[in-house]
Amino acid sequence: MKPKRRMNSYCLLLAETVVRAIRKPARLAAAMGLIVAIGATGSLAGPGWAQTLPQYANDVHLGVASCAGSTCHGAVTPWRGSTVLQNEYVTWQSKDPHAKAYAVLLNEDSRRIARNLGLPNAHEAKICLDCHANNVPANLRSKTFQISDGVSCEACHGGAVRWLGVHISGAANHAQNVAAGMYPTEDPVARAKLCMSCHVGTKDKFVTHKIMGAGHPRMPFELDTFTVTQPAHFRIDADYQQRKRVADPVQTWAVGQAVAVQMTLEGLADPNRNRQGIFPELVFFDCHACHHPMSNLRWEPRASTGLGPGVVRLADGNMIMLRIIAGQIDPALGERLLQQSRALHAATAQGMDAVATAASAMRGIVDPLVTRLAQTRFDGKAMGELLRAVIREGLGREYTDYAAAEQATMAIAAILNAMKRGGHIDEAQYKRYDAVLDKAYKAVERDEAFKPKDFIAALDALDQVVLKN
Ligand code: HEC
Ligand code: HEC
Ligand code: HEC
Ligand code: HEC
Structure with a gap:
C-alpha cells in the first residue's frame, strides 16, 4: 500500500497524509492552522493536570x-x-x-x-x-x-x-x-491525558506485550497528527478563539511528546506493569529491536542510548523528540534530559528495579516540563529552529529505529504546517518542503521494510531545502 496524501478541505484542516504501517494505517498528518500569538504565553496549564x-x-x-x-x-x-x-x-x-x-x-x-x-x-x-x-x-x-x-x-x-x-x-x-x-478537551495537557489513556495506556488499562503477541496492533501516537486525522469535528475560527483557549499545532505536538514520556515513565516505574515474570514488560521496548529480519543488518551505535549491539532498547522516540524540544527552549535542560535518558537506557542492563528508579528520577525533569510547554508559544523563528533541530538529530543518526523515524516524520509535518498556517513560510516554500517530505513518508511506509539509510537520505534532502529557504 502506497502512502496516501489526501488534501482535506474540511474546515481549516489542510494537508493530511496517511501512511500505512504493516498492521494498521498509522496516519501521519499535518496540523490545522491557527493564528499564532507570537511570544505570548497563555495560561494553558489550566485544568489539564487535575482533571x-x-x-x-x-x-x-x-x-x-x-x-x-x-x-x-x-x-x-x-x-x-x-x-x-x-x-x-x-x-x-x-x-x-x-x-x-x-x-x-x-x-x-x-x-x-x-x-x-x-x-x-x-x-x-x-x-x-x-x-x-x-x-x-x-x-x-x-x-x-x-x-x-x-x-x-x-x-x-x-x-x-x-x-x-x-x-x-x-x-x-x-x-x-x-x-x-x-x-476540557481544548486544553492540550488534558487532551493528551485523555487520548493517551487509551493510545498509550495507564495503570488501569494497558496493552501488554502478551496482548500484542495475541495479535493486537502496535499503537503509535502523536497528539497533533491524531487530532487532525480523527478527523476533527470542530473548527477553530474567531468565535472558537473567543470561547476557548487555543494551543497552536507545535505546542500541541510538544505537550503531546512531554505527556507521552511522562506516561511511559509512569509505566516503567510501576512494579505491576514494568515486568512479566522474570522478563521486563516488552511493550516499553522498541518493537523492531526484536521484530525485524536477521538479514537486514542495520545496527549502529546511537549516542543518546550509549548501548552496545545486541541489546533490547527502550522505545525512545518520544524521549528523543522531547529532548529536542527541551533543548530549544533551554539548552541546559536538553542536556539534563539527555543524561537522564542515558541513565534510563543504562538501567535496563541492571533490571527493572533500576529502571523504575531511573524513570522516577527522570520524571523530576519531565513533570515540570509538561507545565512549562503548556505555557510556551513557539514563534516563527522558534518553529524554524525546531524544524532544523529535528532534521539535524536525524542526520546525527538518532532515528535508526523505526518508531523514532515515524515520530520525526509526524513532527516535521506538524511543524511545517504550523509554519505555513502562521504565515512563517509562504505557499511556494511549503510546496518545496512538502515535495521532499514525501521521501520521508516513503521511508516509513512499512515498518518491516524500514531502511534507516533511506530515511536519512530524505532528511538530508530536507536539510538542503532548509538551507535554500
Ligand atoms: C476521541 C475523543 C472525542 C470524541 C469521541 C468526540 N469528541 Fe468532540 N471534540 C474532541 C476534541 C479533542 C475537540 C476539540 C477541542 C475542544 O474544542 O474542546 C472536540 C470538540 C467538540 C465540539 C466543540 C466545537 C467548538 O467549536 O467548541 C463539539 C460541539 C463536539 N466536540 C461534539 C462532539 C459530539 C457531538 C461527539 C459525538 C458524536 C463528539 N464530540 C465526540 C474530542 C472528541
Ligand atoms: C476510550 C479510549 C480512547 C480515547 C479516550 C481516545 N481514543 Fe482514539 N482510538 C481508540 C481506539 C480503540 C481506536 C481504534 C478504533 C478502530 O480502529 O476501530 C482509536 C483510533 C484512533 C485513531 C485512528 C488511528 C488509526 O491508526 O487509524 C485516531 C486518529 C485517534 N484514535 C485519535 C484520538 C485522539 C486525538 C484522541 C483524544 C482526543 C483519542 N483518539 C482518544 C480509543 C480511544
Ligand atoms: C489501552 C487501550 C486498549 C486496550 C486495553 C485494548 N485496545 Fe485494541 N486498540 C486500542 C487502540 C488505541 C487501537 C488503535 C491503534 C492504532 O491503529 O493506532 C486499537 C486497535 C485494535 C484493533 C485493530 C482495529 C482495526 O480497526 O483494525 C483490534 C482488533 C483491537 N484493538 C482489539 C482489542 C481487543 C480484542 C482488546 C482486548 C483484549 C483490546 N483491543 C484492548 C486500544 C486498546
Ligand atoms: C525483547 C524482544 C521483543 C520486543 C521488544 C517485542 N517483542 Fe513481540 N515478540 C517477541 C517474542 C519472543 C515473541 C514470541 C514469538 C513467537 O511466539 O514465535 C513475540 C511475539 C509478538 C507477536 C506475535 C507474533 C506471532 O507470530 O503471532 C506480535 C504481534 C508482537 N510480538 C508484537 C510486538 C510489538 C507491537 C512490540 C512493541 C510494542 C513488540 N512485539 C516488542 C519479542 C519481542
Whole structure:
C-alpha cells in the first residue's frame, strides 16, 4: 500500500497524509492552522493536570442518542451562523474510527486475540471495553446509554447529565460547562491525558506485550497528527478563539511528546506493569529491536542510548523528540534530559528495579516540563529552529529505529504546517518542503521494510531545502 496524501478541505484542516504501517494505517498528518500569538504565553496549564478522565468521573452518561438530534450535533452539514458545526455526530459516525471501536471487538481479529488470551470473547471483556468503548460503571449509564456506541461523545467530553440542560439552553459558557462535568478537551495537557489513556495506556488499562503477541496492533501516537486525522469535528475560527483557549499545532505536538514520556515513565516505574515474570514488560521496548529480519543488518551505535549491539532498547522516540524540544527552549535542560535518558537506557542492563528508579528520577525533569510547554508559544523563528533541530538529530543518526523515524516524520509535518498556517513560510516554500517530505513518508511506509539509510537520505534532502529557504 502506497502512502496516501489526501488534501482535506474540511474546515481549516489542510494537508493530511496517511501512511500505512504493516498492521494498521498509522496516519501521519499535518496540523490545522491557527493564528499564532507570537511570544505570548497563555495560561494553558489550566485544568489539564487535575482533571479526572470521563471514564472515572461520577457523572451519569446519557449516550450518543442524546447528542445526535438534528438541531443539536446531528445535522448533516455544518450550520451557518452556529458557533459549533452541529454535524459532529455525522462526522463521528461516518468518518471517525472511534464510532467503530466497539464493532471491532466483534470482528475476526478480535476473536483471534480473545481466543489467544483465553477470554470467552472480546466484546464483554473489561480489558477490551475499557479502550474500545465508553466503559463507565453500570450505575452511571442512563437508559439511553449503549455500550455499542463505542468511543462515544461522552467518552471524550464527559458524562453529560449535569451539563446537558444548561448546554442546550445556551445559558452556560464553556467554563461553566467544564464545572458541570464537561471534560476540557481544548486544553492540550488534558487532551493528551485523555487520548493517551487509551493510545498509550495507564495503570488501569494497558496493552501488554502478551496482548500484542495475541495479535493486537502496535499503537503509535502523536497528539497533533491524531487530532487532525480523527478527523476533527470542530473548527477553530474567531468565535472558537473567543470561547476557548487555543494551543497552536507545535505546542500541541510538544505537550503531546512531554505527556507521552511522562506516561511511559509512569509505566516503567510501576512494579505491576514494568515486568512479566522474570522478563521486563516488552511493550516499553522498541518493537523492531526484536521484530525485524536477521538479514537486514542495520545496527549502529546511537549516542543518546550509549548501548552496545545486541541489546533490547527502550522505545525512545518520544524521549528523543522531547529532548529536542527541551533543548530549544533551554539548552541546559536538553542536556539534563539527555543524561537522564542515558541513565534510563543504562538501567535496563541492571533490571527493572533500576529502571523504575531511573524513570522516577527522570520524571523530576519531565513533570515540570509538561507545565512549562503548556505555557510556551513557539514563534516563527522558534518553529524554524525546531524544524532544523529535528532534521539535524536525524542526520546525527538518532532515528535508526523505526518508531523514532515515524515520530520525526509526524513532527516535521506538524511543524511545517504550523509554519505555513502562521504565515512563517509562504505557499511556494511549503510546496518545496512538502515535495521532499514525501521521501520521508516513503521511508516509513512499512515498518518491516524500514531502511534507516533511506530515511536519512530524505532528511538530508530536507536539510538542503532548509538551507535554500
Ligand atoms: C489501552 C487501550 C486498549 C486496550 C486495553 C485494548 N485496545 Fe485494541 N486498540 C486500542 C487502540 C488505541 C487501537 C488503535 C491503534 C492504532 O491503529 O493506532 C486499537 C486497535 C485494535 C484493533 C485493530 C482495529 C482495526 O480497526 O483494525 C483490534 C482488533 C483491537 N484493538 C482489539 C482489542 C481487543 C480484542 C482488546 C482486548 C483484549 C483490546 N483491543 C484492548 C486500544 C486498546
Ligand atoms: C476521541 C475523543 C472525542 C470524541 C469521541 C468526540 N469528541 Fe468532540 N471534540 C474532541 C476534541 C479533542 C475537540 C476539540 C477541542 C475542544 O474544542 O474542546 C472536540 C470538540 C467538540 C465540539 C466543540 C466545537 C467548538 O467549536 O467548541 C463539539 C460541539 C463536539 N466536540 C461534539 C462532539 C459530539 C457531538 C461527539 C459525538 C458524536 C463528539 N464530540 C465526540 C474530542 C472528541
Ligand atoms: C476510550 C479510549 C480512547 C480515547 C479516550 C481516545 N481514543 Fe482514539 N482510538 C481508540 C481506539 C480503540 C481506536 C481504534 C478504533 C478502530 O480502529 O476501530 C482509536 C483510533 C484512533 C485513531 C485512528 C488511528 C488509526 O491508526 O487509524 C485516531 C486518529 C485517534 N484514535 C485519535 C484520538 C485522539 C486525538 C484522541 C483524544 C482526543 C483519542 N483518539 C482518544 C480509543 C480511544
Ligand atoms: C525483547 C524482544 C521483543 C520486543 C521488544 C517485542 N517483542 Fe513481540 N515478540 C517477541 C517474542 C519472543 C515473541 C514470541 C514469538 C513467537 O511466539 O514465535 C513475540 C511475539 C509478538 C507477536 C506475535 C507474533 C506471532 O507470530 O503471532 C506480535 C504481534 C508482537 N510480538 C508484537 C510486538 C510489538 C507491537 C512490540 C512493541 C510494542 C513488540 N512485539 C516488542 C519479542 C519481542
